Amino acid sequence: MPPGTEQSTPAELAGLVGPLTDLPGPRYAGLARRVRELVALGQLPPGTRLPAERDLAAALGVSRVTVASAYRLLREEGAVSTRHGAGTVVETPPVDAVWSAPTTDPEVLDLAHAAPEAAPQLVPAYERALARLPGVVAGHGYAPSGLPELRAAIADRYTARGLPTDPDQVVVTAGTGDATALVVEVLLQPGDRVLVEHPTYPGAVQLVTAAGGRCVPVAVDARDPDAVVGAAHLATRQSSPRLAFLMPDFSNPSGARLSAAGRRRLAATLWQQGVLAIVDEVTAELWLDDDAGPLPPYAAGLPDAATVTVGGLSKSVWGGLRIGWLRTDAALAASLGAALGRRQLSVGPLDQLAAAALVRDLDPVLAGRRQLLRERREVLLAEAAARLPHWTVPRPSGGLSAWCTLPPGRSSAALAAAAAPLGLLLAEGRAFGTGTAFDDHLRLPFTLPPARLRTAVATLAAVDSALAGGPVARHPARPVTVV
Structure with missing residues (x-):
């Protein structure tokens, strides 16, 4: 063999x-x-x-x-x-979803993308950045690993959360996905295996596949989130993955969140097996219930070289602010920063100056975002209960979406295909798996304004009712980029 x-x-x-x-x-x-x-x-x-x-x-x-x-x-x-x-x-069956850029058509009801409008603090942050720009333009404008003041702000934020960090452990990237892509491109070799949660963020699967890697799926369930620890231990021993991609806090799309004890056990398992964990924290501080408050970062208590933690401002502030980062051991950060510098000399300095102002005063931004998401979560749950009573729509304790289980015989691919001509954009469940799994699931973000969210659910209910009238045929995947 x-x-x-x-x-x-x-x-x-x-x-x-x-x-x-x-x-x-x-x-x-x-x-x-x-x-x-x-x-x-x-x-x-x-x-x-x-x-x-x-x-x-x-x-x-x-x-x-x-x-x-x-x-x-x-x-x-x-x-x-x-x-x-x-x-x-x-083998890992190929993912048949083809993705394209999100629509900019204001008439489209977008339930495919978990991306709310900008936080009110965004424009004032850019105004402060513009005031500081004259002090930056005197130089060449390149900062391959990020402006020093932004790296310092990010390091201080990690330290305040219980993960002591120096600025030289931080690399600034063009978004959270860019940070993940950088790690995969530099560290993954063709044929290497990557442990991924299942379901998981589709972009991670796409990055691994593009690099010639092979995903090792491990089931994750919001009803028993710590069960992933034992499953990951077994999969790691069987498959010897090089990397793991994890979302310990309000995983996209399942909403699962590891307990403090669960993340310690999972971190120890992967570290002992020599698996480098890429930990996506883009939703880590978007808890919505009082009993789902802050937990220690996954990397807390681990050697710095055991983890690459990635984060950004796309969910807490605005998707159009393409500022992300990674945090790891200083030597690995320097290596990744050098690789980023070869690919792109720098992220835009104006964006970085605005991001530095936001990170330094992030708590009120997060408080406002949590309140907005709580209100819209209640709208989604109420509308789903009234219009889609046969669906199982869980109440997520954080994040930006609900991972819904469809009635027996219903297909998310069919729903997405039938909804598109009505101006409703959906991301079918199969996009969140490594093969053909999850056609019986649908992710419903609660990021639209309430009135548009009500209209979107009403449209979805009409499509669901029409499909319930006859057998559901399989449909090819709809073009969609999932965020």
């Missing part, structure tokens, strides 16, 4: 699959469907070698033809492949 390939024994896989008599439809189709579910849940990581047909058939108590037919179906779908010398091996 080639190095790095994990083996699933017949008894192990048979135990995970369970009795085929309990699965609907032909046995071979039920077996294939169950294997796909195990891949989606992270229990069969990409690269795992499946048992030989004859051995699995004996363990399941079925004919070899049943197993061979299931393996053939899985190969046709791209879920597994047959490799010379390795047998049948689990």
Whole structure:
């Protein structure tokens, strides 16, 4: 067996699959469907070698033809492949969502993007930045790792939150996604594996795939967020990922938040296994309930080299303010900063000056943003309860969206396709998985103003009602960029 390939024994896989008599439809189709579910849940990581047909058939108590037919179906779908010398091996199915830029059409009701309007402090911050600009334009204007005063403000913010930080541990980037992209581009080699939450932020999957990496999905559930610790431990031992992409606070889209104890255990597991964690904190301070207040940063108590924490102002201030950052060990920060300097000499100084003013006085900005999101969350929940009573719409304790479970038989791809001609933009659930999972889920942001949010939910309910009148057909993915 080639190095790095994990083996699933017949008894192990048979135990995970369970009795085929309990699965609907032909046995071979039920077996294939169950294997796909195990891949989606992270229990069969990409690269795992499946048992030989004859051995699995004996363990399941079925004919070899049943197993061979299931393996053939899985190969046709791209879920597994047959490799010379390795047998049948689990693959990461390609994500079929094609994304394009968010619309600027003011008539479109956008429930695809979790991005509210600018905080009221944004314009005054730019006014202060303009007043300070003459002191900057006398120089060449390049600051590859960021203006010193912005790096100092970010470092002080981390220190105040319980993660002592020096400015030389900070690199300023053009947004949080740019910070993640920088780490992936510099540290990931083709063929490397990356542990990701499942569901997860689609941009992370796209970055890993573009770099030639392979995602190892680990199930995350807001109802039991700390369960990801054990699942990640198992997946890490089985797959030996190089990196992990995590959102410990109000994960996008599930809304899951690790407890203080859970993040300590997960951090220890990954550090002991030599996995560098990329920790996205863009929503870390957007708690909405009193009992969901601040928790220690994931990286607190760890060696600085164990984590690259990324953050930014896109959710707390405005998506158009393209200022993000990363925080890590000073030596790694210098290396990443040098790589960023080769790609782009600097982020715009005016934006950085405005960001420095905002970071220095971020608490009132966050207080206003939390209040706005609380009010809009209540509008969404009330409208969904009234118009979509058969949907399961959880009450998130933080973040900007609800991860909804659709009624049996409903397809988020079909909803997105049917809603688009009515001027309602949706991000189908499949966009948040590593393959074809989550078509039975839909992310609903509560970032639109209340009146537009009510109209959007009413339109969605009309589409849902129309689709309920007949069988739901599969639709190709809609072009959409997810934020």
